Amino acid sequence: MKKRVIPSILLGQGTSCQISTGFTPWRTVGTLAQQLKLHISRQADELLILSPSVRITKNSRALALISREVDIPISYAGSISSISDAMECISGGFEKIFLTSLFYDSPSSVRSIVDVLGSQSVGISLVYKYYQVGDSQEPYLWDYRTKTFTSVHLNEAVNLATSVGVGEILFYNADLDGTLSGLDIELLHRLRDLDVNVPLLIAGGAGTDEHFHQALSNYKVSGVVAASVFSLTESTPTTVREYCSERHIEMRKI
Amino acid sequence: MKQIKIVDFPFCNANAIHRYASTRNILITPLTSDDIPKDYEILVIPGVGKFHQAIDYLQQQNLHSVIHEYLNNNISIGICLGMQILLLGSDESPDSKGLGILKGFCRKIPSSPLFRIPHVGWNSLVPNIEHQNIFTDHNIEFSQSDYYFVHSYYCSLDDSSLVSSSFEHPESNLLTASLQYENRVFGFQFHPEKSGKAGYALLDHVVFQT
Numbered sequence: 001m002k003k004r005v006i007p008s009i010l011l012g013q014g015t016s017c018q019i020s021t022g023f024t025p026w027r028t029v030g031t032l033a034q035q036l037k038l039h040i041s042r043q044a045d046e047l048l049i050l051s052p053s054v055r056i057t058k059n060s061r062a063l064a065l066i067s068r069e070v071d072i073p074i075s076y077a078g079s080i081s082s083i084s085d086a087m088e089c090i091s092g093g094f095e096k097i098f099l100t101s102l103f104y105d106s107p108s109s110v111r112s113i114v115d116v117l118g119s120q121s122v123g124i125s126l127v128y129k130y131y132q133v134g135d136s137q138e139p140y141l142w143d144y145r146t147k148t149f150t151s152v153h154l155n156e157a158v159n160l161a162t163s164v165g166v167g168e169i170l171f172y173n174a175d176l177d178g179t180l181s182g183l184d185i186e187l188l189h190r191l192r193d194l195d196v197n198v199p200l201l202i203a204g205g206a207g208t209d210e211h212f213h214q215a216l217s218n219y220k221v222s223g224v225v226a227a228s229v230f231s232l233t234e235s236t237p238t239t240v241r242e243y244c245s246e247r248h249i250e251m252r253k254i
Numbered sequence: 255m256k257q258i259k260i261v262d263f264p265f266c267n268a269n270a271i272h273r274y275a276s277t278r279n280i281l282i283t284p285l286t287s288d289d290i291p292k293d294y295e296i297l298v299i300p301g302v303g304k305f306h307q308a309i310d311y312l313q314q315q316n317l318h319s320v321i322h323e324y325l326n327n328n329i330s331i332g333i334c335l336g337m338q339i340l341l342l343g344s345d346e347s348p349d350s351k352g353l354g355i356l357k358g359f360c361r362k363i364p365s366s367p368l369f370r371i372p373h374v375g376w377n378s379l380v381p382n383i384e385h386q387n388i389f390t391d392h393n394i395e396f397s398q399s400d401y402y403f404v405h406s407y408y409c410s411l412d413d414s415s416l417v418s419s420s421f422e423h424p425e426s427n428l429l430t431a432s433l434q435y436e437n438r439v440f441g442f443q444f445h446p447e448k449s450g451k452a453g454y455a456l457l458d459h460v461v462f463q464t
Contacts, residue, residue: 001369002376002400040450045376046402067269073402073448090302093269095404095448096374117265118304120372120404167372167406199370219368222375252376252400254450 004223021178173204180207301335306347337441399452
C-alpha cells in the first residue's frame with residue numbers, strides 16, 4: 001500500500017479557505033475552487049475538507065465545486081451529528097467522513113453510522129494535546145469546541161474508536177497545528193506500541209518534505225494530512241512524493 | 255453516441271461517475287425497471303456501503319431482472335461493491351444473495367500486521383498475464399498506474415481466469431482487484447472514477463474501445 005499525502009482545506013465563510021494555527025484560523029489562502037485545482041494539479045493523493053462551523057449540505061456551492069473539480073478521493077469533516085448527515089455527505093460526493101465531536105459526545109452514534117456506511121467510509125479524527133502527568137507528558141483528547149482537555153487518554157480513545165468499528169484514525173496534534181515545526185515525533189514512537197490494525201494518519205506540524213518523510217517512514221503511518229506547509233512553503237504533494245520516493249518510501253505511481 | 259445507465263444507489267457516491275460522464279459528454283441517467291437495453295448503453299453499478307443494502311435496494315426498486323438483461327447484453331461496469339454484488343454472496347451479509355452472474359463469494363480480506371484493513375489508499379495492480387485482458391497490454395498507460403482502493407472484502411472467484419488484475423497481500427499472495435467476463439462485464443474493486451487521469455483512461459478504454 002502506498003503512503004498518502006493529503007492536503008486539508010479549512011473552509012471559512014462561503015467558499016473562502018483558511019489556514020489555522022493551534023486550531024484557530026488566522027489567514028485566508030484563497031477560494032475553494034483555487035485550492036482544489038492547486039492540490040489536484042500538484043498530484044495530491046487525497047483531499048480532506050474541514051468545515052467545523054457549517055456542515056456542507058447537498059445544495060451548497062462548495063459541494064457543486066467539489067463535484068466539478070475533483071477526480072481523486074475526498075473526505076469530509078465537520079458538524080456531522082446523525083446518520084442522515086453522514087449519508088448526505090457520502091451521497092453528495094465524499095468517499096469518507098471523519099467524525100470528532102460526535103465521537104466525543106456519543107461513541108454509540110458513531111457505531112450506528114459505521115453500521116450503515118461501512119467502516120471504510122468512516123474515520124475518526126482525534127484532536128489531542130500533551131498534559132503533564134507526574135514526570136511525563138501524556139496525550140489526552142482536547143475538545144476544540146471548548147478549548148479544554150478531556151479526561152480521555154489517547155490510548156483509550158484509540159481503543160474506543162476501534163471498538164466502534166471505524167476504518168481510519170487521524171491523530172491531530174492541536175499544539176503543533178500550523179507551526180510548520182515538525183510532526184509529533186513522540187506520537188510516532190508511541191504508535192509503534194499501539195495495537196491497532198486500521199490505517200493511521202497524522203496531522204499537525206508538517207513544514208518540510210523531511211517532516212513527511214519522518215512520519216511516513218513509520219510503518220504504522222499510512223498518510224500525512226497537512227495544510228499550512230502547502231500554502232506557506234515551497235513544498236507541494238509532488239515534491240513530498242519525490243523526496244520520499246528517493247528515500248525508498250512507497251509512494252503512488254502517477 | 256454512448257450513454258450510461260447508472261444504478262442510482264441512494265447511499266452511494268455517484269457524483270464521481272457523473273463527473274466522468276460530463277467530461278466525456280456522455281448522457282447518464284438512472285436505471286429503472288422499465289428500461290430496455292440499447293446497444294449504445296453502458297450499465298454502471300457503483301457502490302459504497304454494505305452488501306445487503308445494495309441487494310435490498312435492487313429488490314425495493316425491482317431492478318433485478320433489468321440488471322440481468324443489461325449484464326447479459328451490454329458493456330457493464332461494476333465498481334467496488336457494484337462488482338461484489340455480481341457474485342453469489344458475501345461474508346459481509348450472509349443472508350443476502352448476490353446477483354450470481356459470476357460464481358464465487360466475497361470474503362473478508364485476511365487481517366495481517368503488514369496489511370491494514372480496510373484496504374484504503376493507492377495500490378498497484380498485478381495484471382493476470384495468463385489470460386488476455388485489458389491490463390495485459392503494457393503499452394496502455396493505465397496498466398502501469400496505481401489506483402485508489404477503499405474496501406474490506408474482496409471477490410474470490412471460482413474461475414480464476416476471470417481475474418484481470420490483483421493486488422498483493424502479504425499472506426494471501428494475490429487478491430482480486432478487477433475482473434473481466436466475456437469482454438462485456440468489467441469489475442473494478444478500486445475506484446477508477448477517483449483515480450485521476452489513469453482511472454479516466456481506464457474508463458475510456460472500457461466505454462469507447464470494447
